[in-house]
Structures are given as C-alpha cells and as structure tokens.
Amino acid sequence: MSGNKTSKYAAIALAALLGSTALATAASADDTGFKTKSAGDFVVRLRGLYVMPRDNADVSAGGSTDISNDFVPEVDGSYFITDNIALELIAATTRHKVTWTPSGTSLGKVSLLPPTLTAQYHFLPKERFSPYLGAGLNYTFFFNEDAPGGAIHNVSYQNHIGYALQAGVDYALVGNWSLNLDVKKIFLRTDVSVNGGAVTAKVNLDPWIIGAGVGYRF
Numbered sequence: 001m002s003g004n005k006t007s008k009y010a011a012i013a014l015a016a017l018l019g020s021t022a023l024a025t026a027a028s029a030d031d032t033g034f035k036t037k038s039a040g041d042f043v044v045r046l047r048g049l050y051v052m053p054r055d056n057a058d059v060s061a062g063g064s065t066d067i068s069n070d071f072v073p074e075v076d077g078s079y080f081i082t083d084n085i086a087l088e089l090i091a092a093t094t095r096h097k098v099t100w101t102p103s104g105t106s107l108g109k110v111s112l113l114p115p116t117l118t119a120q121y122h123f124l125p126k127e128r129f130s131p132y133l134g135a136g137l138n139y140t141f142f143f144n145e146d147a148p149g150g151a152i153h154n155v156s157y158q159n160h161i162g163y164a165l166q167a168g169v170d171y172a173l174v175g176n177w178s179l180n181l182d183v184k185k186i187f188l189r190t191d192v193s194v195n196g197g198a199v200t201a202k203v204n205l206d207p208w209i210i211g212a213g214v215g216y217r218f
Helices: 003-028
Strands: 042-052 056-059 064-067 070-080 085-091 094-101 105-113 116-122 129-146 155-157 160-172 177-187 189-194 199-204 208-217
Touching: 042 177, 056 064, 064 199, 070 094, 085 129, 105 155, 116 160, 116 177, 129 155, 160 189
Parallel strands: none
Antiparallel strands: 042 070, 042 208, 056 199, 064 094, 070 085, 085 116, 094 105, 105 129, 116 129, 129 160, 155 189, 160 177, 177 208, 189 199
C-alpha cells in the first residue's frame, strides 16, 4: 500500500481514537449514569474499520501477491442471550487493489463482502469498562472484479468460509450510548483464477480488522 494512503488512513484512525477519548472523558464527568448490559439487550454500532490483509499466495507461475489495505464504515448488531453472552453480526464491504509480485503486474481490483458472526463473552457487563472476547465464522463474497485489461482480461475469486477471533471493549457513556474498540483476526483464503485458469493462485488473506465507533443499546 502506498505511503500516502497509509498516512491518510492512520490519520483518520488517530482522529477517531482521539475523538473517542474526548467523549469518554466527558462521560466520566457526567453524573447521569449509564445502562448496563443485560439479557435481551440489542446493541447497534457504527464503526470505522481498518482492514489489513496478509500478503501471502502460492501462484502457479511463481511469485506472490500484494493486497492493499482499506478503511471503510461498518454497521453491526449484537444480541445479548445472557448478561455475559452475546452474538454479534457485522456487515461491511471493502475494496482492494491486487498486485502480482515481484513483477509489479496489476491484477486489478476486487470488492469483498465478509459477514462475520461471533459469539462473545463479556467479562464485566455491569461496569462502565466492559471487555469481551469472541470467536465465530466468516463467509466472504468476492464481487465486482475489475481486471486491468491488456494481457490480463479476467480475474475471478472463489467465495470462501473462514474462522474469526475477536477481542474488544465497550465503554459506557451516558444512558444507552457507548464507545467501542474492537480487533478481529479472520483466517480466510481464496482460490484465484487469471485469464480463465492460465494462471492460478491460492491466496491466504487472513486480515486483521481494527474498528472503533459508537453503539446504542435498545
């Protein structure tokens, strides 16, 4: 990924975290209280995600791949089965540039829709600062493949299922509002075909997904 874009996304992420810190500080000084996590609650969050795929592939013609990072908005929902146990489903789309290395040949762009369902354990559901761990499944849809043209006129990706691990924390603000910081590791691979199978690759994406945002509890 280019240095300019990396700096841009890092600045956006830093601004979001600084804003979250300011809100948390203000909330700490507020005496109006907050709602604790309870069975039957439904939480909707809006987060900014920074998605960092791993660059690792076994290409039939030799070499590997380089896949760009992306920064996107995301909406997710969590339902609390008990005070401590919740199910979370996230939905977002990302778009990535793919390059065949070390030649630097562009393989165009591809979009990903990776819905991920995790089961979480919330350790301190009645406290303002409430960390959690989670694990679950991911199924990634690859779509809107954009081949660069010229010698490479077709690139296709196979949809695939993967596993997800998760760690995060909620920080209750006032009433039903909270801040959230979340990190996921998704173990995901895909089979890639270039020009109808003239070149194939088994690509390990295995992205880190770092998210920060706000949530509202119903």
